[in-house]
Amino acid sequence: MKRSLREWIFRVVILMLGLTIAHLGVTLFLLSSLGSDPYNVLIQGLFRTLENTTGWTFLTHGRTHVAVSLLIVLVLLIVDRSYIRIGTALCMIFGGPIIDFFTKLLSPLLHEGLPFPLRVCMLVLGCVILAYGMTVVIRSDAGTGPNDLVALVISEKTGWKFSLVRIAVDALFAGAGFVLGGIVGLGTLICMFLVGPVAGFFLPINGRIVEKLIARFCP
Numbered sequence: 001m002k003r004s005l006r007e008w009i010f011r012v013v014i015l016m017l018g019l020t021i022a023h024l025g026v027t028l029f030l031l032s033s034l035g036s037d038p039y040n041v042l043i044q045g046l047f048r049t050l051e052n053t054t055g056w057t058f059l060t061h062g063r064t065h066v067a068v069s070l071l072i073v074l075v076l077l078i079v080d081r082s083y084i085r086i087g088t089a090l091c092m093i094f095g096g097p098i099i100d101f102f103t104k105l106l107s108p109l110l111h112e113g114l115p116f117p118l119r120v121c122m123l124v125l126g127c128v129i130l131a132y133g134m135t136v137v138i139r140s141d142a143g144t145g146p147n148d149l150v151a152l153v154i155s156e157k158t159g160w161k162f163s164l165v166r167i168a169v170d171a172l173f174a175g176a177g178f179v180l181g182g183i184v185g186l187g188t189l190i191c192m193f194l195v196g197p198v199a200g201f202f203l204p205i206n207g208r209i210v211e212k213l214i215a216r217f218c219p
Helices: 005-031 038-054 061-083 086-106 116-139 146-158 162-180 186-217
Strands: none
Touching: 005 086, 005 116, 005 186, 038 061, 038 162, 038 186, 061 086, 061 146, 086 146, 116 146, 116 186, 146 162, 162 186
């Protein structure tokens, strides 16, 4: 069914809310200084390998991140372009600035100088918030970030449970990144085994909430 402009705007607003929540979680994760998430382990490993083998001085972690994200988008355009929507571009554009905002806001209070148990709590809370926000983004049905699309597409195409697919994809990202020279830490492992199950729990719940909101405000 064709969507009205009002419904598209409403879904984009929901997506941006979910993106903000998710990247608050990412910020808590990063400020705990206990390791990178699996996707960024892959990016780090790939960046280091390319830097060492090619000597390209223009390469940075951020540019490698953008390049890999664009590659995922190109592959999905071939596999099933229906997954690429305005929200995919919004996630790529606004993810970094949102993290920068929360980092500037929270870094005076939350940092690697805090006691280790507190940093572990930050890490776990960050993963839970990330997973929750990610499901809001996905269920907005306005698009989602390239790295999250990998698990989503595999899950929907195969019928396999999203939480298990997410764990497998994160393990693949982390394993490949580690082989290429990326650093795997405690945070990587916790993120790998926590985000998928939490997201799997909240996906149907947030799906029902979003559809009820759409039915109420965009009849």
